[in-house]
Amino acid sequence: MPKPPKAIHILAFPDVQLLDVAGPLQVFASANEQAVNLGGAAPYSPTVIARQPGSVMSWAGLGLQTFPLPEEASDTLIVAGGRGVHQALEDEQLVDWVRQQAASARRLASVCTGAFLLAQAGLLDGHRVATHWDSCETLAQRFPKVQVDPDPIFINEGTLWTSAGVTAGIDLALALVEADLGRNIALAVAQDLVVFLKRPGGQSQFSTALSMQQSTRNTDSRFADLHAWILDNLANELSVATLAEHVGMSERSFVRHYRAHTGNTPARAIEQLRVEAARRLLGDSALPIKRIADRCGFGTEETLRRSFMRAVSVTPQAYRERFTAS
Incomplete structure (x- = not known):
């Protein structure tokens, strides 16, 4: 019997950074296509979720179709970033849901300033994490128990993954695919997306x-x-x-x-x-x-x-x- 697809939940909110959502979403969709082309089943079921099911307006002005916050466990929960994240921090129900969902998820990840939402839920205390270079100082000051590293594109500590800004979410998602399906599939996805270089997490944010x-x-x-x-x-x-x-x-x-x-x-x-x-x-x-x-x-x-x-x-x-x- 084929394994059921892994539930990849990408959390969005009003004024989310569009590429923080669309980049990882497309990586998992392309990984499904690569797996099917090789004769297998689609390994992922990626969906965009929000407290505002139906539609969320990104900061870029493009609306995103969203699904309600799921009751079932996530295989991988990815929290996007963007200008609206600081408003999202004030939504206690959303923060509580993230905290509870993280307890049952196999993996937890953030893209860009999505790290603020994980930190607000107390999920980054004592961890070395990455976020957008322009927000590193703010994250470190607001959450002093979090060890903010301003340099890497993404950081993996066990089941926790955090990444730098915007396109670094694609690098992080490619690394998650590689961990699940192997390097060849991840490279095939990178080639399909015409990514110039599949960057390791230790690559500096600063070119x-x-x-x-x-x-x-x-x-x-x-x-x-x-x-x-x-x-x-x-x-x-x-x-x-x-x-x-x-x-x-x-x-x-x-x-x-x-x-x-x-x-x-x-x-x-x-x-x-x-x-x-x-x-x-x-x-x-x-x-x-x-x-x-x-x-x-x-x-x-x-x-x-x-x-x-x-x-x-x-x-x-x-x-x-x-x-x-x-």
Whole structure:
């Protein structure tokens, strides 16, 4: 007899963040499709639930069809976030329901500021958790018993999963699918959704490349273009002379202007980009560390190790053992 599908309940509320709901929902729906295509039964029964059954208006202005809060146990209860979460915290009946449902659920998860609702229910005390980077300080101040880590995309502690903001909910849902159905199905879902990279939980919320784009968006566009070119050429020799030639400056002028516009030296910026690329490969591939050092432009394993220790405070091998996706 086929196993009954797992009840995946995604909790929404007025002014919920649309992607916090839609991202995980689509991951589980796509996992069903992949499983059926392989000749099996759909493993999940994903539904959006709310205290306001029928329809909930997301903060983006799109209404979501919702079902009543279930009386049966959830296999996985996922609490979405969004601007409306702080109003939801004042709904004592909703908080009580979350607390009771969590006691019988196999897994409990939050996306983005959904962590506030779990914290209000007392379910995060003593746990290391993730939330949107912009809400980390507020969460830590409001709930001092919660250990808020501002860096990871998502964190798993046993049956508790918490994730950073918005699209990180997709990463979290892919990790849940991988835990249930295996890596191949999870990767097939990621490919189906055209996700650029299936990120492990230890990946930082803060993209070095994005931060550099932010630092140059209102200044010299040549440096924004340069950063994009560097990302495509990390394995190559990237001396100051090469960079200066690429933007059409003298070496001395380039170094002075680059530091003025970005607040960083060219050498430090390249090291940060190479370390970030190495972190992705360490967490999401089985490539030998020597190959990763070559591919990211470090040249030698020892150079990679020194740069990694400066940036991440652990060795590449230790990082891989802790944050590998498989």
